[in-house]
Amino acid sequence: MKQEIINFIEFTNYQDKDNNRDLNMYICGIEECKSEHSWGPGVRDHFLIHYVVKGKGKFIINKQEYHIGAKHGFLITPDTVSFYQADQDEPWHYVWLGFNGLMAETYIKRAGLNINNPVFYYAGKELEEIIRKMISLKEINSTNQMMLTGYLYQFLAYISKAQTQDKGKHISKNKYIKLALDFITHNYFRKISIEEISEYIGLDRTYFFTIFKNEIGVSPQKYLINFRINQACKLMNNTDLSIAEISHSVGYQDPLYFSKLFKKEKGLSPSKYREFKIGV
Structure with a gap:
């Protein structure tokens, strides 16, 4: 009998949606998707960034379709209909994080991303490593909250740096x-x-x-x-x-x-x- 491949998911939900902070983490995770696993069409109430470690899939937002492979990421903006799906033959393995806050949109723009330019390229391993560090902080206290925010700033800074170099x-x-x-x-x-x-x-x-x-x-x-x-x-x-x-x-x-x-x-x-x- 053929064994069914199921999604492997590891994530942490911080259950704190206090948007009065400059940046506020909602959730982050790692997922190895099964063939053609999908989400949507639907909307989120926060910013969500996926970064593909390996494999590939497609992403649709603002009526535009993007084919996403390894070392590429994509942005979902709040209250915007989106859809994404793993490839049939090479389903993606990605990391993700969701966040919001008073300065969230500003930092997203500084990273060179918006609804019309939602895809980015990043060649290093830092983004995946940051997510793994975030997941390890399962106990939420004032110290870990500061560390989470710091990791989130680092995550966005790495994307921003890559986009700046890309412009060059x-x-x-x-x-x-x-x-x-x-x-x-x-x-x-x-x-x-x-x-x-x-x-x-x-x-x-x-x-x-x-x-x-x-x-x-x-x-x-x-x-x-x-x-x-x-x-x-x-x-x-x-x-x-x-x-x-x-x-x-x-x-x-x-x-x-x-x-x-x-x-x-x-x-x-x-x-x-x-x-x-x-x-x-």
């Missing part, structure tokens, strides 16, 4: 994006994958996905599809190539699959598009 690398990000766009421009006509592009430019696939979507506004896969479809339109407008020949020319070996993608993007089949545009 903005030129490097632009370089990576340009390399990716150039690669697509010169290779769209053959079978290429996002993994191949990320390997070519020398970035982790998840990190590449994140910075590409943040800079360009769409995922790398979506950009590649749009680029190929636009190239197909140019060929239909300026050549006598058949639909099958155009499909092969823009990287799709299956003309039927190409036609389905084309209709999804343009609202017309390739043949109807050609008739409408140039009356052929």
Whole structure:
């Protein structure tokens, strides 16, 4: 019999929601999720930060979907509908903490996070270590409360430092994006994958996905599809190539699959598009 994999959770709930402090810890924990384990859609009444130690999943907030992998974290803001789910094949293992307070939003902004930029990258082990230290403080007294608050400041400070360093690398990000766009421009006509592009430019696939979507506004896969479809339109407008020949020319070996993608993007089949545009 196949043994069912269940979530492993270790957490501490501090049961103190006194928001008259600058920062106030609510809860923190560690969780190894089972396949496709999810939460939501729903809202929280406090700030909640997850940091993925390994595995991957998806996160949806403000009608935007993010694919989150190891060494990435995501922010849930109060009173905002969100949803997150572990991957089917590589379910994530993450740590989390929830907090609020008079200065909570200010410190979140200083860390470079907000509802429109809820994902961050952190390469070190400090965030996980801080959560483990927090969990160990199960007895809440005045001394441990000060230690908890100190750990919370450290947690946010590490994220803020990483985000500040990341801003300093903005030129490097632009370089990576340009390399990716150039690669697509010169290779769209053959079978290429996002993994191949990320390997070519020398970035982790998840990190590449994140910075590409943040800079360009769409995922790398979506950009590649749009680029190929636009190239197909140019060929239909300026050549006598058949639909099958155009499909092969823009990287799709299956003309039927190409036609389905084309209709999804343009609202017309390739043949109807050609008739409408140039009356052929």
